[in-house]
Amino acid sequence: MINYIKLPAVLLLEDGTVYHGKAAGKIGTTTGEICFNTGMTGYQEVFTDPSYFGQIMVTTNAHIGNYGVTSEEVESSDIKIAGLVCKNFNIAFSRKMSEQSIQDYFQEQNVVGISDVDTRSLVRHIRDKGAMNAIISSEILDIDELKRKLAEVPSMDGLELSSQVSTKEPYYYGKEDAQHRIAVLDLGVKKNILRNFDHRDVYAKVFPAKTSFEEMEKWAPDGYFISNGPGDPSAMPYAIETVKKVLEADKPLFGICLGHQLLALANDIRTEKMFNGHRGLNHPVKNVVLDHCEVTSQNHGFGVIADDVRNSDKVEITHVNLNDNSIEGIRVKDKKAFSVQYHPESSPGPHDSRYLFDQFVDMM
Numbered sequence: 220m221i222n223y224i225k226l227p228a229v230l231l232l233e234d235g236t237v238y239h240g241k242a243a244g245k246i247g248t249t250t251g252e253i254c255f256n257t258g259m260t261g262y263q264e265v266f267t268d269p270s271y272f273g274q275i276m277v278t279t280n281a282h283i284g285n286y287g288v289t290s291e292e293v294e295s296s297d298i299k300i301a302g303l304v305c306k307n308f309n310i311a312f313s314r315k316m317s318e319q320s321i322q323d324y325f326q327e328q329n330v331v332g333i334s335d336v337d338t339r340s341l342v343r344h345i346r347d348k349g350a351m352n353a354i355i356s357s358e359i360l361d362i363d364e365l366k367r368k369l370a371e372v373p374s375m376d377g378l379e380l381s382s383q384v385s386t387k388e389p390y391y392y393g394k395e396d397a398q399h400r401i402a403v404l405d406l407g408v409k410k411n412i413l414r415n416f417d418h419r420d421v422y423a424k425v426f427p428a429k430t431s432f433e434e435m436e437k438w439a440p441d442g443y444f445i446s447n448g449p450g451d452p453s454a455m456p457y458a459i460e461t462v463k464k465v466l467e468a469d470k471p472l473f474g475i476c477l478g479h480q481l482l483a484l485a486n487d488i489r490t491e492k493m494f495n496g497h498r499g500l501n502h503p504v505k506n507v508v509l510d511h512c513e514v515t516s517q518n519h520g521f522g523v524i525a526d527d528v529r530n531s532d533k534v535e536i537t538h539v540n541l542n543d544n545s546i547e548g549i550r551v552k553d554k555k556a557f558s559v560q561y562h563p564e565s566s567p568g569p570h571d572s573r574y575l576f577d578q579f580v581d582m583m
């Protein structure tokens with residue numbers, strides 16, 4: 220094993236709280252909105268999920284890196300989190316299929332992290348104080364200098380980020396002779412969503428975030444999928460417009476997470492920044508149509524305003540969160556359009572909600 224000397228590193232939160240720890244990954248400085256994920260496994264899938272772009276991740280599992288990384292377990296081409304805060308950053312790993320250590324992986328992809336932080340106390344702090352920005356550095360240890368840098372970081376509220384992670388050119392996924400074909404509006408789509416479609420004999424053409432409905436319609440898809448992704452949904456008028464056009468044309472539509480928020484916005488339901496988002500693998504959700512419970516994988520910092528949904532004459536509620544009663548799923552009345560706030564492709568996470576992909580296929 221390489222002899223790895225852990226250099227000091229600092230984490231500074233927007234409210235002035237300081238945590239001292241050790242450098243993990245690349246030596247450097249990084250900023251973003253701090254958030255925590257309570258999942259016990261699946262760190263590589265989480266780190267490569269484009270929905271986390273611009274966010275510093277705190278992992279509540281005490282060990283990160285202990286089973287290494289592989290080129291298989293990615294949700295996009297590279298690491299998308301802005302930085303990592305963890306307890307133990309394990310450079311030694313044990314798993315036959317692993318190809319690399321987490322340290323080499325982070326270093327190769329220029330990702331800065333901090334370990335040896337009391338993440339239990341940090342998570343309780345964020346839980347009580349709410350979402351805020353943060354800076355990690357293993358090169359600048361002067362707090363005043365870090366404060367100046369942190370003051371320049373924009374708030375996640377009002378930030379459009381999808382166009383930074385979306386594909387630049389359209390591409391195809393799946394088998395060309397499949398039974399159905401869908402247009403995927405890529406706002407930061409996770410690979411496992413495309414895999415789930417492929418497994419159900421659905422061929423996808425994945426379009427850049429700012430593609431118009433008319434452009435996608437030229438390919439004559441059977442349905443439209445509006446993907447997950449980073450940033451504030453209300454800062455995406457271009458995508459809201461596209462969703463409105465899909466609805467006007469009465470095409471089948473399925474939205475996940477950011478896609479759910481955009482379907483709500485297209486129906487005059489507002490979204491809001493949550494005090495703390497939902498990020499983990501064990502969030503209980505009730506399907507109020509089928510009267511059953513699902514344990515779900517979640518990752519969102521914005522939500523649809525529940526009163527707007529309840530007062531809406533355009534949509535109805537299909538799913539609610541059993542922890543906080545927030546709205547987890549809607550369908551548009553008299554249309555073939557529905558969406559969920561959580562992640563039925565669940566990578567990582569339980570597979571309880573995969574039936575939603577079948578529901579969409581049946582709609583087409």
Ligand SMILES: NC(=O)CC[C@H](N)C(=O)O
Nearest residue numbers: 447448476477519520521
């Ligand atoms: N996973 C997602 O699509 C996240 C949606 C949105 N960026 C949010 O944080 O709420």
